[in-house]
Amino acid sequence: MSKVSKFFLGILIGAASLIITFRIINQAPSQKLHPDDKFRAIVDNSGCNMCHNPNPKLPFYAEWPLLGGKIKKDASNAYARIDLNIYFRQFEEDKKVDNLALSKIEQVISDGSMPPFTFTILRPGSAISYKEEEILLQWIERQRSRIDIE
Numbered sequence: 001m002s003k004v005s006k007f008f009l010g011i012l013i014g015a016a017s018l019i020i021t022f023r024i025i026n027q028a029p030s031q032k033l034h035p036d037d038k039f040r041a042i043v044d045n046s047g048c049n050m051c052h053n054p055n056p057k058l059p060f061y062a063e064w065p066l067l068g069g070k071i072k073k074d075a076s077n078a079y080a081r082i083d084l085n086i087y088f089r090q091f092e093e094d095k096k097v098d099n100l101a102l103s104k105i106e107q108v109i110s111d112g113s114m115p116p117f118t119f120t121i122l123r124p125g126s127a128i129s130y131k132e133e134e135i136l137l138q139w140i141e142r143q144r145s146r147i148d149i150e
């Protein structure tokens with residue numbers, strides 16, 4: 001085999017293993033989980049809390065040049081836009097989740113704008129897949145149809 005074809009074969013194998021790894025990491029949560037646990041798994045995996053809270057806990061690559069700067073900037077804007085901790089806490093405390101917050105989350109999940117692209121390319125598996133989107137939208141519907149006993 002010539003050097004050139006070895007080179008291209010190398011790239012091909014590299015790309016294939018990247019795609020396979022990505023698909024394994026980006027699996028939707030197991031079907032067996034309770035819908036609430038599926039929701040938790042997706043939110044955890046997608047880093048929503050990393051940005052949308054008063055003290056963003058950013059991953060190490062937020063220190064990297066170029067994309068890191070964008071992630072840091074996003075994180076500081078994210079909390080100003082919406083503090084998701086408040087709503088996730090309502091959910092964990094078994095209270096009815098604020099309706100306006102549900103609509104905002106529904107909006108970003110349906111239009112695929114969250115998590116931001118610069119974040120998902122550095123964090124394999126954090127992008128919301130079609131299946132995960134479905135689970136999140138169902139979770140939102142379930143929260144809406146809850147009757148609050150207070």
Ligand code: HEC
Nearest residue numbers: 046047048051074075077078081082104105108114115119
């Ligand atoms: C890298 C940081 C980052 C991550 C991770 C992230 N967000 Fe965001 N989010 C932002 C920024 C920045 C904005 C404001 C976007 C804008 O102004 O265009 C935003 C906006 C939003 C809004 C809109 C608020 C409004 O006022 O309409 C919602 C809802 C939201 N994010 C939910 C989520 C959810 C759910 C996740 C996880 C799936 C998530 N975000 C992950 C940075 C982040």
